[in-house]
Amino acid sequence: CCVDSISNRSAIWKSVKDQTQFWCDGRMLGEVIRILSATDLPSQAHYTTTLFPQSQAQTGTCTTQSTIYTANLAAGLMLHQFTRWLRSIKTDQDVSMNLLASEMNYSTSLY
Template identity: 50%
Template sequence: MNPRYSRQQDIVPAERIASCRATVIGVGAIGRQVALQLAAMGIPWLQLIDHDLIEVTNIASQGYFEADLGKPKVRATAGLCRQINSKLEVVSVEQRFKRSGEIGNCVFCAVDSIHTRRLIWQAVKDRSTFFVDGRMTAESLRVITAADESSRLHYPRTLFTPQRAYAGACTAKTTIYCANIAAGFMLAQFTKFLRQMPAEADIQLNLLAAEISVTE
């Protein structure tokens, strides 16, 4: 056992994570944190997909550095992931997700559009063994996992029309602490998958009200 990972060895099976190739689609508030956690956890191959450049509003809401302004989000995040784990193979895709593109067997979706989520799901559902979708607005988050037959049936039901999506005030749309918690829930579901344990299909958490709802 690599001493680097000794404190997680009972939670993150080394032989299982070694066989995983992770794709993170959307490297904003949630996706950036997912990528950093995967790098620290020891994922061997990490693909980052996003077409956006870093703007000043991304510093407080997404945790980017001032020195990153103007850079592609995937490039800045990839660089930090390599600082965390020099042995990590990182593939940066500086463009929008494409149906025909290469993906890993574990997909972490962190985009901000129901329409885009629907396109991604249609493209990856038969090519991934683990899929998790992180959503948030202000201080509310939702993490939806598709990793077995029942959860794969549940996920498409969450792809409602954009008109039914919750619309928070744009100035209160993103908080870095809520994004961190959402990423943590996504990685918790991933580690359950690695341990071959059933994951929760749908978790909803309202931090302001301290309310949580879980669908098995």
């Protein structure tokens, strides 16, 4: 899922959560990336906690001319989670990367 609003994410998740075995959501704001994967009940429950009202969302654009590479990194991280899932390797349910600060944090799903 790579949509621009949290309200759209919530609506899509509500529609597909009981019909999908793999879900991955890429979120960005400037040089900060967050990749969320849901592949089992615990990671689905975690994903649900990351959804909130649109009024609470930070304003800003996902990419600007100088940070388009961030979208490429996000796409690569999402594809990486998908290939791990295809190979029955544990997926990371929540990955955060701040490129400006050179920080990366993650938590692994129980799958």
